[in-house]
Amino acid sequence: MLELKNINKYYNQGTVNEMCLFDDFNLTIKDQQFVSVVGSNGSGKTSMLNIICGSIPLDSGTIIIGDKDITNMPEFKRQRRIGRVYQNPAMGTCPNMTILENMSIADTKGKPFNLRRGTNKQRIDHYKEQLHSLGLGLEDKIHVKVGVLSGGQRQAMALLMSTMTPIEFLILDEHTAALDPKTAEIIMELTDKIVKEKKLTTIMVTHNLRYAVEYGNRLLMMHQGDTIIDKSGVDKENLAVEDILVRFNEISIECGN
Numbered sequence: 001m002l003e004l005k006n007i008n009k010y011y012n013q014g015t016v017n018e019m020c021l022f023d024d025f026n027l028t029i030k031d032q033q034f035v036s037v038v039g040s041n042g043s044g045k046t047s048m049l050n051i052i053c054g055s056i057p058l059d060s061g062t063i064i065i066g067d068k069d070i071t072n073m074p075e076f077k078r079q080r081r082i083g084r085v086y087q088n089p090a091m092g093t094c095p096n097m098t099i100l101e102n103m104s105i106a107d108t109k110g111k112p113f114n115l116r117r118g119t120n121k122q123r124i125d126h127y128k129e130q131l132h133s134l135g136l137g138l139e140d141k142i143h144v145k146v147g148v149l150s151g152g153q154r155q156a157m158a159l160l161m162s163t164m165t166p167i168e169f170l171i172l173d174e175h176t177a178a179l180d181p182k183t184a185e186i187i188m189e190l191t192d193k194i195v196k197e198k199k200l201t202t203i204m205v206t207h208n209l210r211y212a213v214e215y216g217n218r219l220l221m222m223h224q225g226d227t228i229i230d231k232s233g234v235d236k237e238n239l240a241v242e243d244i245l246v247r248f249n250e251i252s253i254e255c256g257n
Contacts, residue, residue, distance in 0.1 A: 002029040002052070002169060002201065007061035009047065009225075021047055022225045025061070029218075033232070034195055034202045036212035038244060039222035040251065045205045048222070049171050052203070054078045065168055080109065083162030083200075085155070087174040092158025095147030099138060099157065102146055103127040106161035130160060134190060152183030156190055163194055170195065172204035176211070184208070188215060209241045219244075223251055 007025040012018050021044050029035055039045050050056040052063065054075035063071045070078055085092055093102050107123060124142065131139040134156045138149075146154060155175060163170060172191065176184035192215055195202050206212050212219055219236050221229035221244060229247060231239050 001031055001064075001066065003027070003062070003064040004048075004051070005062040005064070007051065007063075008059045009051065009056075009061075010059050013059070020225070022051075022061075025225060027220075027227065029201060029203065031201050032199050033218050034200075034216035035204065035218045035220060036216040037203060037205045037220045037222060038207070038209060038212045040248070042224075043222040044225040045222055046173060047225075049084075049173055049203065049205060052169075053082055053084055053171060080165075081167055082169045082171060083167045084171040084173065085158050085162050085175040087177045089151045089154035089158060089178060092161065093146045093154050096145060098143050098145055099131070099149075100124065100127060100142045102157065102161060103130070103142075103164070106164045109165045130164070131157075134160060136186075150183070152179055152186060155179060155183075155187055159187065159190060159194060163198055163200065168201065170200045170202040172202065172206075174205055174207065177207060191215070209244050212244070213239055213241050221247060 004025060004027040007022045008020075009022040009025075010018060010020050025044075027048075037045050037048070047056065051058060054070075054073060058071065061071070062069060065081060070081075094105070097105075104123070104127075107127075128139040128142060131142070136153055136156055138153060138157065141149075146157065149157070155178075159175070175191070176187050179187060188211055191204070194200070202216070204211075204216065217236060218232035219229065219239060220227050228251075229244070
C-alpha cells in the first residue's frame with residue numbers, strides 16, 4: 001500500500017513566482033490497484049509521480065510504502081522497490097548497448113555490484129523467453145543495438161525491463177504519449193497483461209481519456225494539486241469518457257478559458 005500523508009510542495013518558494021502545488025495533499029493506494037490519473041497541464045500529476053519516486057523533494061509530509069517510511073530515502077534506493085516507464089522511449093533503455101546488454105543491466109537492479117561479466121550467457125534463454133512474451137520479435141534481435149529499434153519496441157522493452165526484478169510499485173508516466181495510435185494500443189495491452197500477471201500496484205498518468213476509462217480499477221482526476229474525481233470498483237466501470245470531458249469543460253469555464 002502507498003500512502004501520501006499531508007503532502008506540501010511549493011515551487012519558487014520565497015519569490016514573487018511562488019506557487020503552492022500541494023497543500024496538505026493525502027492519497028492512499030491499496031495493493032494491486034491499477035490507478036489511472038488524468039488532469040490538465042499543471043494539475044500535479046507528474047509532480048506527484050516525482051514525489052513518490054524521490055525525483056523532487058517535499059517541503060513537508062510523509063510517504064509510506066507498505067509499512068516503511070520512505071520520505072527521506074534517496075531516489076536510487078527507491079528504484080529497488082519502484083519501476084518507472086517514462087514518456088520518452090529513449091529514457092528507459094541504453095541506445096548504444098544491445099538488447100542483451102540492456103536486459104542484463106535490468107536483471108541486476110538492486111543487486112550488489114561485484115567483479116563479474118556484464119552479461120550472463122546462462123540467462124540468455126530466459127531473456128529470449130521474456131522478449132518473446134512481448135510478441136514483437138525482439139527475441140531474434142537480442143544482439144542488435146537498442147538505438148535502431150522503433151519507439152514502440154523500445155517502450156515495450158522499457159516496460160519489460162522495469163518489471164524484471166521484484167518491485168512493489170509500477171509508475172507509468174504518459175508512457176504511450178510519444179507513440180503512434182497503433183503502437184500505443186499494443187503497449188497498453190502489454191501493460192495490462194504485465195500488471196495483471198505480476199499483480200503490480202500501478203499508477204498510470206495519461207492524457208488519453210479512453211485508456212484511463214478502459215484500463216485499471218481506479219481513476220483519479222487531478223486539478224490544482226487535488227483530486228476532484230476518485231472512482232473505483234463499479235463506479236469506475238460505469239464511468240464514460242464523456243463524464244470526464246464534462247468535468248474538464250467545467251474546469252475550463254471556471255478558469256476563464
